[in-house]
Amino acid sequence: MFRQTLVALRALVILTVVLGIGYPLAVTAIGQVALPDQANGQLLRVDGQVVGSAIIGQSFTDADGTPLPEWFQSRPSAAGSGYDAGASSGSNYGPHNADLLAAIADRRAAIEALDGTSDIPADALTASASGLDPHISPEYTRLQVPRVAQARGLDEAVVSRLVESFVQGRDLGYLGEPTVNVLELNIALAKLG
Amino acid sequence: MLLFLAQLATLVVALVLLYRPLGNYMAAVYTGTKDLKVERGFYRLIGVNSAAEQSWPAYLRSVLAFSAVGILVVYALQRVQQVLPYSLGLPPTSEPLAFNTAISFVTNTNWQSYSPDVTLGYTVQAVGLAVQNFVSAAVGIAVAVALMRGLSYRLSGTIGNFWVDLTRGTLRILLPFSVVAAVVLIAGGVIQNVNGFQEITTLAGNPGVIPGGPVASQEAIKLLGTNGGGFYNANSAHPFENPTPWTSLVEVFLMLAIPFALPRTFGRIVGDNRQGTAIAATMGVLYLVSVSLMTWAELSGGGNAMEGKEVRFGIIGSTIFGTTSTITSTGAVNSMHDSYTALGGGMALVNMMLGEVAPGGVGAGIYGILIVAILAVFIAGLMVGRTPEYLGKKIGAREIKLASLYILTTPTLVLVGTALSFAIPAVREDVTGTSIWNPGLHGFSEVLYAFTSAANNNGSAFAGITANTPWFNTALGVAMLLGRFLPIVFVLALAGSFAAQDKIPATPGTLPTHRPQFVGLLLGVIVIVSALTYFPVLALGPLAEGLQ
Numbered sequence: 200m201f202r203q204t205l206v207a208l209r210a211l212v213i214l215t216v217v218l219g220i221g222y223p224l225a226v227t228a229i230g231q232v233a234l235p236d237q238a239n240g241q242l243l244r245v246d247g248q249v250v251g252s253a254i255i256g257q258s259f260t261d262a263d264g265t266p267l268p269e270w271f272q273s274r275p276s277a278a279g280s281g282y283d284a285g286a287s288s289g290s291n292y293g294p295h296n297a298d299l300l301a302a303i304a305d306r307r308a309a310i311e312a313l314d315g316t317s318d319i320p321a322d323a324l325t326a327s328a329s330g331l332d333p334h335i336s337p338e339y340t341r342l343q344v345p346r347v348a349q350a351r352g353l354d355e356a357v358v359s360r361l362v363e364s365f366v367q368g369r370d371l372g373y374l375g376e377p378t379v380n381v382l383e384l385n386i387a388l389a390k391l392g
Numbered sequence: 393m394l395l396f397l398a399q400l401a402t403l404v405v406a407l408v409l410l411y412r413p414l415g416n417y418m419a420a421v422y423t424g425t426k427d428l429k430v431e432r433g434f435y436r437l438i439g440v441n442s443a444a445e446q447s448w449p450a451y452l453r454s455v456l457a458f459s460a461v462g463i464l465v466v467y468a469l470q471r472v473q474q475v476l477p478y479s480l481g482l483p484p485t486s487e488p489l490a491f492n493t494a495i496s497f498v499t500n501t502n503w504q505s506y507s508p509d510v511t512l513g514y515t516v517q518a519v520g521l522a523v524q525n526f527v528s529a530a531v532g533i534a535v536a537v538a539l540m541r542g543l544s545y546r547l548s549g550t551i552g553n554f555w556v557d558l559t560r561g562t563l564r565i566l567l568p569f570s571v572v573a574a575v576v577l578i579a580g581g582v583i584q585n586v587n588g589f590q591e592i593t594t595l596a597g598n599p600g601v602i603p604g605g606p607v608a609s610q611e612a613i614k615l616l617g618t619n620g621g622g623f624y625n626a627n628s629a630h631p632f633e634n635p636t637p638w639t640s641l642v643e644v645f646l647m648l649a650i651p652f653a654l655p656r657t658f659g660r661i662v663g664d665n666r667q668g669t670a671i672a673a674t675m676g677v678l679y680l681v682s683v684s685l686m687t688w689a690e691l692s693g694g695g696n697a698m699e700g701k702e703v704r705f706g707i708i709g710s711t712i713f714g715t716t717s718t719i720t721s722t723g724a725v726n727s728m729h730d731s732y733t734a735l736g737g738g739m740a741l742v743n744m745m746l747g748e749v750a751p752g753g754v755g756a757g758i759y760g761i762l763i764v765a766i767l768a769v770f771i772a773g774l775m776v777g778r779t780p781e782y783l784g785k786k787i788g789a790r791e792i793k794l795a796s797l798y799i800l801t802t803p804t805l806v807l808v809g810t811a812l813s814f815a816i817p818a819v820r821e822d823v824t825g826t827s828i829w830n831p832g833l834h835g836f837s838e839v840l841y842a843f844t845s846a847a848n849n850n851g852s853a854f855a856g857i858t859a860n861t862p863w864f865n866t867a868l869g870v871a872m873l874l875g876r877f878l879p880i881v882f883v884l885a886l887a888g889s890f891a892a893q894d895k896i897p898a899t900p901g902t903l904p905t906h907r908p909q910f911v912g913l914l915l916g917v918i919v920i921v922s923a924l925t926y927f928p929v930l931a932l933g934p935l936a937e938g939l940q
Contacts, residue, residue, distance in 0.1 A: 203457040209438040210555065211461050211527070214562065218526045219519035222567065226574045226609040230584035233575075238584040240602055240632060250595045252602050254581055254631040259596045267596055274703070278626075285589060285601045286509055287626035289700040289728035291856030293834035294693065295940065299731075303696060325699040328629030328710075328727045334703040373398045375637025376706035385595055 243386060251382050256333040258282040259385065266313060269350040271335070271343050271388070273381045274322055275306055278330025289328045314346050334378035337366045353391060361387060396687055396708045399641065400680070403712075406645055407652050411672065414649065415656020421564045422537045422557060423661060431559055438555065445550035448888025451538055454554035455531060455880060459498050462524055466494035469520040470512070479513030480588055488865035495869045497521050499876035500528035500753060502614070502621030502723055502851035503842075503868060505859040509625045514586060514605060521621060522610045526570075529617030529650075530561035532755025535880050536654060539759050540661040542887030543783050546894050551887045565650070566617060573612035573646055580642070581635030582608040607632055615646035618753040620723030620851045628713065628726040629702055637709055640726055644713055647720045651751035652676075654758040662783055666906035671761055674914045678750035682743055683715040689736035700728030711736070718743035721753030723851025730830065730838065730854040737854065738934030741841055744848045745926045746918060747802065753849065759883050761914075765905065766795045766886075768917040772903050782905060784895035791889060798882040803925045805847035805871045810840050810929065812867070819863050827864060829856030833940070837933035842868060847875035 230238030241253040251257050258281050259270035266272050276282045277290040292299035306324045311317055320338040340362050348355040365384045369375050427435065427442050435442045446454065470490040473479050485493065489505055496503045497520070508517070534557035541552050578584050587604030594600045607623045611633055614621060628634040628643055652672060659668025690697055690707050701710045710727035717724045718740040729740050743750075749761040770787050773780030780787040787795075813823045828835035838854040845852050846868040853859070859868065904910060 200453055200457065203453050204461060206438050206440060206555065207454070207458040207461040210434075210458065210558070211465060211523075213434060213437060214527060215465075215519060215523050218562070218567065219523040222570070223518045223522065223606040223609040226571065226578075226612075227584050227586065227606055229575055230578045230608065234578050237578050237581050238608075239587065240583045240585075240604070241581060242602070245595065249590070249592050249602075251592060251600065252631075254635045255602060256631075257594045257596070257600055258598065259594075260598070261596075262598065270596055282600070284603055286507070287624045287630050288507070289626065289629070289731060289855070291728055291730040291829055291854070292699060293730060293830035293856070293937075294696060294699070294733050295832070295834065295937070296830050299696065299699060321695050321698040322703050325696055325701075327702050328700045328725070329624075329626035329631060329702060331626070331631055332702050332704075333631055336703055369395075370637040373395055374641055375704050375709050378704050382595060389595070 243382065245386060245389070250386070253380065253383060254333050255284050256282055256331045257382060259381075268313065268346055270385050271340060271347060271381050274332050274335055275302070275324070275326045276330040276332070277326040282331060284331055287329045287331055289330060290326045314342055316342055318342075333380055333382060335381055337377050337379055340366075340379040340384070347388070351388075351392065357391065358388070361391065399708065399712060400683065402641065403645060403648065407648055410649060411653055411656050414653035415668065416660060418565060418653065418657040419660035421560050422657070428563070431563065434559060435555070440553070440555040442553060442556045445553050447549055448538075448551050448884045448891075451551055451554045452881060452884045455535065455884070456877065458527070458554075458558065459531065459877070462498040462527065463494045466497055466520045466524060467491065469516050470494070473513060473516055476513065476515040478515050478586060482511065482513050485511060488862050489860055492865040492869040495872050496851065497524040497619070497621060498528055499849050499872045500532055500617070500619060500721070500756070501846060501849040501872045501876070502619045503846055503853065503872060504621055504851070505865055505868070507625040508622060509603065517610060517623060518606055522613060525610070525613040525617050525619040525621070526562055526566050527558065529566055529613070529619065529754045530558050532753055533561045533565070533650070533654070534558055534755065535883055536755035536759040537657070537661070539762060539883050539887045540658050542890035543785060544662045545891040548891040551884070551891050566613065570609070570612040570616055573616060573642075574608040576642060577608045577611055577639060580639035581631075582611055582639065583632045584608040603632065611643070612646070615643050615722065615724060616650065618647055618651065618720045618722040620717060622724065628724045629728070634726055637704055640705055640709055640713055643724070643726075644716045647716050647722045647724070648751065650754045651720055651757045654755070658758060658762070664783075664906065667783065670906045670911050671758070671765070674911050674918070675749065675751040675757070675761065677911070677915060678746065678918065679715070679719060682719055682739060682750065683712060686715050686736050686739040687711040689733050689739060693733040693736065697733065700731030702727065714740055715743060718850060718852050719746070719748070719750050719752075721748040721756060721848060721850045723845060723853075725852060725855075728855055729852065730856040734834070734934045734938035734940075737837065738930065738938065740852065741837070741844055741930065741934060742922070744844045744850050744852070746922050747799070748848050748850065749918060756849065763795050763798045763883070764918055764921070765914055766791065767799065767921075768910070768914045769903060769905065770795070771917060772913060778901055781896060781902060784898065785890045785893050786896065791886060794882045794886045794889070798879050799921065801878045802847045802875050805875050806840075806843045807929060809843035809847065809867055809871050813839050813863070822861060822863055827858045827861055829858065833933060833937040837937065840929060840933050843871055846871040849876050
């Protein structure tokens with residue numbers, strides 16, 4: 200047994216060098232040379248400043264968490280105090296948990312007050328798995344168009360056209376669901392004025 | 393419906409196309425007599441004669457020694473994290489957590505009592521955990537191959553050389569495929585850097601961070617080796633681990649690739665490909681029924697079914713991933729199973745309770761289903777009053793005892809662990825007061841899920857549970873350890889006893905084990921054994937919740 204343990208120790212040390220150091224470094228080198236944008240998280244810049252990653256969601260609220268009407272809003276988030284990319288997490292509420300049902304009712308009331316409609320899609324009322332979902336459904340995006348246009352003093356048709364140009368269909372036509380990337384849409388929106 | 397079928401069809405076609413070449417390749421890797429040059433150097437350095445095969449006790453001692461050293465190293469790395477480079481200023485983990493995590497990754501479970509985002513730096517993840525992601529997977533395949541050899545050898549005192557199996561599995565299968573998979577994932581948007589946390593100001597003017605990390609390299613082996621431990625807390629739901637619907641399907645494919653090709657390897661090694669096809673067919677039927685049931689449950693989930701799911705994956709992309717992950721013993725998630733409907737979450741539990749055989753984890757899945765096949769042959773033998781045999785090997789008293797012990801191990805761990813969590817007053821107070829997140833029946837399911845996951849070496853969680861407590865870290869640690877290594881002891885003992893036998897020629901009275909009839913028998917035994925074992929406890933949790 201002692202001899203086997205020595206063999207095991209030597210084997211693990213060598214394998215650690217190969218698999219724990221060599222392998223990740225090699226993959227990092229390939230990624231940084233061949234696919235640097237993806238390997239670094241598809242950072243988006245406005246006026247030279249990084250404002251986020253194209254695939255990490257963020258909130259468009261004031262410091263107290265109140266939605267800013269001039270931005271398209273992301274989904275509810277359970278990551279930290281909301282969209283904390285240092286603490287990814289879902290709510291983990293069970294389907295019958297009273298706290299979840301209460302949260303959904305509150306969110307419904309808030310969106311009704313903000314957008315003046317009661318026909319609200321599920322993604323607007325529920326927190327995502329990661330808490331960092333970069334997307335909302337096309338339905339939830341369209342629902343926000345009148346409010347955003349009004350807050351920015353823009354023509355609704357103009358904002359609507361912009362939204363439609365950001366609707367992303369299913370991958371290869373059948374994988375996943377149609378989405379709108381909120382941060383990318385809002386960056387384009389800001390350029391409209 | 394059409395979307396679901398199209399995605400399943402894509403997977404089925406890809407796996408069927410892969411079945412022969414990958415299965416044959418793996419058989420060649422493990423039966424070849426030539427060492428690569430780099431392997432010869434490695435054997436010299438560690439002091440192993442690659443031409444010498446081991447008896448089953450010697451093979452077992454090597455498995456245990458290698459795993460014990462692995463546990464000590466992962467434990468030590470966590471406890472000195474503060475002095476390691478790229479640790480992002482994080483402190484060492486506590487003793488119970490380090491114990492739990494070390495066992496978790498060495499046993500191919502990857503249960504995570506901690507939240508990686510705020511607990512582990514890059515060095516512990518890459519040098520400690522990702523290394524075990526490779527080698528624990530290689531150990532699983534090695535043990536499976538040893539059993540296959542046992543079934544094909546005649547009058548032999550040996551079942552192969554563990555160090556050779558470990559080395560070849562790692563260097564010729566897992567490492568090259570992981571490199572390719574990692575690059576594909578980077579192309580899809582999985583990150584690979586050592587940037588740490590980058591502070592930013594968001595578009596709306598709030599402070600924010602962008603995390604970094606060598607994610608793609610770890611993601612690839614996490615799925616290919618059916619490990620499942622996430623680089624981030626949100627696991628494969630995190631956009632940096634799984635950015636798009638197509639990367640999600642690639643990740644599903646990676647989990648299924650090796651476990652579904654190993655039956656072909658089995659067929660090649662025992663010299664009858666039809667035997668492998670029958671096993672693969674059994675796995676395939678169970679998988680397709682299971683994924684359909686979970687998808688149906690979630691699609692009927694109503695307005696809050698999107699809680700804990702990502703918009704880009706939708707419900708179907710979530711259930712295909714969730715089924716695959718729980719039925720391959722991977723345990724990764726791209727949606728939060730705790731928020732699933734009672735029956736959808738119940739299916740995740742059932743997938744693990746089947747014993748991780750459809751197709752199960754790398755190696756563990758095929759040796760698990762071969763044990764049930766032995767039981768099935770035995771039951772059929774009882775019905776017609778003949779001495780049962782499998783592939784020309786007699787199933788005598790010793791063999792059936794070992795197979796029974798194998799089958800009893802995980803249910804015992806699951807049921808005893810869950811029961812103790814509520815039976816010991818002090819523990820119950822801690823479990824209900826601190827650990828359980830959702831009230832009522834769902835909270836019971838969280839505890840049941842934790843022990844089912846640990847004992848079956850899956851690693852999936854109803855993640856609302858707070859498992860970073862002395863009770864869960866210890867009890868789940870013990871469940872993972874015994875759930876991994878007791879079955880390995882029984883499998884290797886079986887391999888030894890089969891290898892020592894001669895092959896008896898088939899007669900007209902021999903039960904053929906390659907026909908649809910046997911697939912039906914095997915399916916029946918898998919489902920009935922699991923149902924008889926777990927129905928009462930399922931009735932207390934997800935079934936009762938679903939009927940509310």
